[in-house]
Amino acid sequence: MKNIIKQKRKELKLSQDELSKLAGVTRQTVNAIENDKYDPSLSLAFQLAAILHIRVDELFRFGDERDDQY
């Protein structure tokens, strides 16, 4: 899943730390989402979209699914 969180965050002059506090997650999680290392849950995705004043389908784009194996 690709996203434009970093771009939108910078437009709103928010740091990763500030965004993480607004979303109620850790800074590391925001960093992982921005770098496509973690796909957020639906509720977190909507929360991030609301904070960044953008629609969720504009914030996230499906593609390049990683093949996670446990």
Place this chain on the structure above:
Amino acid sequence: MTNTRKYFFKRAILVTLLAAFFLLWLLSRVTLNQDLSPVFFVLITVFFIYQQKRLDKGGSTNIFKIARDGFPQGLKHDDEREAKNALTASFFSQRFTAGFIILVIGISLILASYKVIDENIFNINAFGILGTTILIVQEWSFYYEYSRLDK
């Protein structure tokens, strides 16, 4: 280091200390003329209560209850990514610990069947040592995998 990682590290340390107490108990039974079992039993009980109280401060510790996010309540985490990592780490830890148990018991049985070691090693002390070692292996394999994922 995130708070959750610190919590898991603290948990691994406390479990290791508890296991070390238990191993000391077993060693004292073998090496000392005097049996200090009641003293060790009290010591371990006190330490176990202390450990539970320390870990309780980290959050809810009922590992049997599932929270709304789908993860056990006892899995201390600050957000969903950490919960997912902790769950993945627990899968790894289960597999690693099971492999360790099979390996240790398997090698012991092979050695015993070829008379390399005396079959008398399969006693209560061996059971205790295996149990405490399993605790240590389980906790540290969990912490190792969680740390690897938490980047």
